[in-house]
Amino acid sequence: xxxxxxxxxxxxxxxxxxxxxxxxxxxxxxxxxxxxxxxxxxxxxxxxxxxxxxxxxxxxxxxxxxxxxxxxxxxxxxxxxxxxxxxxxxxxxxxxxxxxxxxxxxxxxxxxxxx
Amino acid sequence: xxxxxxxxxxxxxxxxxxxxxxxxxxxxxxxxxxxxxxxxxxxxxxxxxxxxxxxxxxxxxxxxxxxxxxxxxxxxxxxxxxxxxxxxxxxxxxxxxxxxxxxxxxxxxxx
Numbered sequence: 354x355x356x357x358x359x360x361x362x363x364x365x366x367x368x369x370x371x372x373x374x375x376x377x378x379x380x381x382x383x384x385x386x387x388x389x390x391x392x393x394x395x396x397x398x399x400x401x402x403x404x405x406x407x408x409x410x411x412x413x414x415x416x417x418x419x420x421x422x423x424x425x426x427x428x429x430x431x432x433x434x435x436x437x438x439x440x441x442x443x444x445x446x447x448x449x450x451x452x453x454x455x456x457x458x459x460x461x462x463x464x465x466x467x468x
Numbered sequence: 469x470x471x472x473x474x475x476x477x478x479x480x481x482x483x484x485x486x487x488x489x490x491x492x493x494x495x496x497x498x499x500x501x502x503x504x505x506x507x508x509x510x511x512x513x514x515x516x517x518x519x520x521x522x523x524x525x526x527x528x529x530x531x532x533x534x535x536x537x538x539x540x541x542x543x544x545x546x547x548x549x550x551x552x553x554x555x556x557x558x559x560x561x562x563x564x565x566x567x568x569x570x571x572x573x574x575x576x577x578x579x
Contacts, residue, residue: 357510386566386567388569393572394571394572395472395556395558395569395570395571395572396511396556396569397569398566398567398568398569409566411566412566444510444511456513456516457567459510459512461508461509461510462508462509462510
């Protein structure tokens with residue numbers, strides 16, 4: 354079946370622009386996660402949804418970052434007034450069950466470059 | 469801030485060699501996972517270890533969880549070019565709702 358998909362795959366934004374990154378999780382997956390991955394580093398947690406509820410947003414680096422999953426399926430990560438330090442790959446992952454030690458399936462990521 | 473330190477950061481070896489990657493933390497994890505990530509793709513889960521001292525084997529890969537559940541290792545026997553990639557450990561604490569990823573080990577296996 355289809356895996357996690359993300360769009361766009363690449364995004365170039367000028368500093369100060371707003372961007373919206375989309376994640377389509379695997380159908381039926383309850384949990385959805387967003388991560389930020391800097392070049393050559395491991396992913397860092399941003400936020401977590403269980404269905405439509407955002408249960409943990411402790412990793413969002415500033416109030417310029419906002420995520421939503423209004424119908425418990427597709428999720429959007431929005432970054433307002435982008436800054437150069439926001440340049441990174443943004444990964445989305447979904448998981449079938451609520452228990453977090455089960456496998457998370459990752460999408461290919463969106464590479465954001467802020468110029 | 470990443471609480472899981474991996475070593476080495478980079479490893480370039482020839483086909484057929486053996487290698488070990490280490491993942492260390494001062495924190496205790498309820499479970500630990502290893503992922504491999506290839507360029508332009510998301511990480512793919514290789515294994516989950518849950519019990520202190522647990523050893524799991526996946527073909528030529530051997531994973532061990534430390535007795536105190538603070539560290540882990542990945543050993544690859546007779547490395548092949550297809551093993552090339554970024555290896556990531558990730559820990560889950562009992563009270564957290566997120567995976568904490570390690571700093572990553574980039575492995576290159578050449579012919």
